Amino acid sequence: AVASQARAAKIDISDDVFLDIHYLMQPQVQLIHDGTADPEFVSDFYIRRSRFILKGQVTPLVSFFFETDMPNWGRGGDWTNPKMFVQDAFVSFNIHRAFKVDVGLILLPFVHHAGQGATSLATLDYHGGVIRYPAGSTIVWRDTGVMMRGIVGAGMQL
Numbered sequence: 366a367v368a369s370q371a372r373a374a375k376i377d378i379s380d381d382v383f384l385d386i387h388y389l390m391q392p393q394v395q396l397i398h399d400g401t402a403d404p405e406f407v408s409d410f411y412i413r414r415s416r417f418i419l420k421g422q423v424t425p426l427v428s429f430f431f432e433t434d435m436p437n438w439g440r441g442g443d444w445t446n447p448k449m450f451v452q453d454a455f456v457s458f459n460i461h462r463a464f465k466v467d468v469g470l471i472l473l474p475f476v477h478h479a480g481q482g483a484t485s486l487a488t489l490d491y492h493g494g495v496i497r498y499p500a501g502s503t504i505v506w507r508d509t510g511v512m513m514r515g516i517v518g519a520g521m522q523l
Contacts (some may be wrong), residue, residue: 381425387418416452428457434505452505458510463516470509 366497393413396406415435422428435449455469 382422383441384421385419387416387420389414389416389418409441410439411441413437415447415449423453426459428459430455430457452507465514467514469508471512473506473508483500 368446373385373387378384387419390412391414395409397409398406413436415438417433419431430453431451432453433449434452435447438444438447446447450472453470453472455467455471457466458466460466
């Protein structure tokens with residue numbers, strides 16, 4: 366299959382206020398052959414990922430990010446019960462160009478890559494076997510909380 370160009374809509378309300386609306390859909394086809402002499406394949410077409418993404422800025426000091434996910438919709442031919450959930454929902458306070466505070470449902474910050482989306486990482490980057498969370502305590506490595514991010518280095522003045 367050929368990938369198409371991603372689409373998004375940006376709504377500029379003023380110089381400092383904007384709203385970005387995105388939709389991501391990743392269809393998938395699986396062809397399964399059982400390894401016997403029988404040439405029959407079992408096929409499965411489904412929507413691997415369906416995500417609605419909303420992000421924006423209220424002031425130069427306050428921005429937000431909201432994302433839903435509906436994974437494996439139609440897998441095994443079951444299109445009746447899509448399971449959509451909120452994956453990310455947080456507000457960022459840009460205290461300084463070198464210091465931010467995020468509040469809400471966020472990706473747990475155990476590694477530097479936690480700030481990147483999974484689509485920009487190789488599978489090996491998420492060492493899921495290293496960190497074990499209590500069963501049911503997180504949704505795809507997210508939890509509610511507060512995260513502070515900053516840059517400390519030569520010449521930086523807070």
